[in-house]
Amino acid sequence: MKASFFDQNFNEINAQFLEHNLHPSGASLLYNWHYKLKQFEPCKTDLALKTQSFLRENYDFTLPKIVVAKESEDRTVKFLFELHDGKRVETVLIPFIGKYSVCLSTQVGCAMKCSFCFTGTQGLTRHLTTSEIIGQYLGAWDWLRTHRPSELKIPNIVFMGQGEPLHNFDAVKKACEIFLTEEGMCLGSRRITVSTAGYLPGLLRWKDEMPQVNIALSLHSPFEEKRNKLIPINQRYPLHEIVEVLDQIPMRKKQFVTYEYLLIDHYNDFEEDAHATGELLKSRRALLNLIPFNPFPGSEFKRPSFERVEAFKKITESYKVPSMIRGTKGDDILAACGQLNTK
Ligand code: SAH
Numbered sequence: 001m002k003a004s005f006f007d008q009n010f011n012e013i014n015a016q017f018l019e020h021n022l023h024p025s026g027a028s029l030l031y032n033w034h035y036k037l038k039q040f041e042p043c044k045t046d047l048a049l050k051t052q053s054f055l056r057e058n059y060d061f062t063l064p065k066i067v068v069a070k071e072s073e074d075r076t077v078k079f080l081f082e083l084h085d086g087k088r089v090e091t092v093l094i095p096f097i098g099k100y101s102v103c104l105s106t107q108v109g110c111a112m113k114c115s116f117c118f119t120g121t122q123g124l125t126r127h128l129t130t131s132e133i134i135g136q137y138l139g140a141w142d143w144l145r146t147h148r149p150s151e152l153k154i155p156n157i158v159f160m161g162q163g164e165p166l167h168n169f170d171a172v173k174k175a176c177e178i179f180l181t182e183e184g185m186c187l188g189s190r191r192i193t194v195s196t197a198g199y200l201p202g203l204l205r206w207k208d209e210m211p212q213v214n215i216a217l218s219l220h221s222p223f224e225e226k227r228n229k230l231i232p233i234n235q236r237y238p239l240h241e242i243v244e245v246l247d248q249i250p251m252r253k254k255q256f257v258t259y260e261y262l263l264i265d266h267y268n269d270f271e272e273d274a275h276a277t278g279e280l281l282k283s284r285r286a287l288l289n290l291i292p293f294n295p296f297p298g299s300e301f302k303r304p305s306f307e308r309v310e311a312f313k314k315i316t317e318s319y320k321v322p323s324m325i326r327g328t329k330g331d332d333i334l335a336a337c338g339q340l341n342t343k
Helices: 010-019 026-036 049-058 130-147 165-180 200-209 224-230 239-247 271-281 306-317
Strands: 065-071 077-082 088-096 099-103 107-109 124-127 156-159 192-196 214-218 257-263 286-292 323-325
Touching: 010 026, 065 130, 077 130, 088 107, 088 130, 099 130, 124 165, 130 165, 156 165, 165 192, 165 200, 192 257, 200 239, 214 239, 224 239, 257 271, 257 306, 271 286, 271 306, 286 306, 306 323
Parallel strands: 099 156, 156 192, 192 214, 214 257, 257 286, 286 323
Antiparallel strands: 065 077, 077 088, 088 099, 107 124
16 A cells, blocks of 8 residues: 555655655655645646656555535534545634634544543544544645635644544654644644643653644543543543643743643532642643533533633632633534544
């Protein structure tokens, strides 16, 4: 089987060109064609015939296909992508005044089985490859190009779709490298955020291997017992160990670790939860992102009232922990956090 072109980072393409005595400008040309100009057909412009036939013989250029695009009233778009083996994943475009964030999936399903998450109910089918991750971005771009051409900007990427990104570390790492490559998409590293449930084996590799993108931890409770119930892998990789590793990740000026806190009505939204969260985060470079629970078919939890969310925020603020409440976008089409499911 041919390798996918979209699985190769810039250095790998360069190395291939060197090894086969092809013109050294080839990698830049290809990165420009596919990632700057967002062309999906094999490139012919300015490439020697020898290079073109090398590419044809060695690389596959197919990308995941959009089979459904659902538009929400608030202009959020949820895509269902079909992969080469017929498996499916979802991707969400989230609008922000004339531009977008894209929420990417990293696995078909997820192995983490968090009790509040719709994706968890489907189990893990397989990891996505780098080209399948990159392909979601390119597919979303292509859809905007035809449907909303005046808003063709996706500067922000969050790895918060289906799957646990750090469980698929190598593919996610390479996707980040490709997103950041100057000759290609050239996205800002501050604009990429990888969210983890606290998968320690991946976190331990972060410091030495990951390009400098942002990290977010799904905290959801400062108490080990409660967190065990919400995020079962906490039993294996407990919060205190995770936080210790996060503390060691070097941060740029004004860079934070985002701690996501899913607020569930009368479960983890009590005053004592807020105080313990404040205690945990007060001396850390932390940004607290409060996410009111989004219900999905069959879910046992409820979303707290606005008053309870505000009260929680007030308490954590008294510890001088900066925080924000994540607005719910796309929930009318099951595109909000935790509502993705492709079974
Ligand atoms: N596996 C990664 C990324 C995917 S989930 C992680 O756990 O971080 C992205 C975010 O959505 C996480 O913070 C997750 O806890 C949250 N989430 C999951 N289910 C949700 C739901 N039903 N309502 C609101 N947020 C949810």
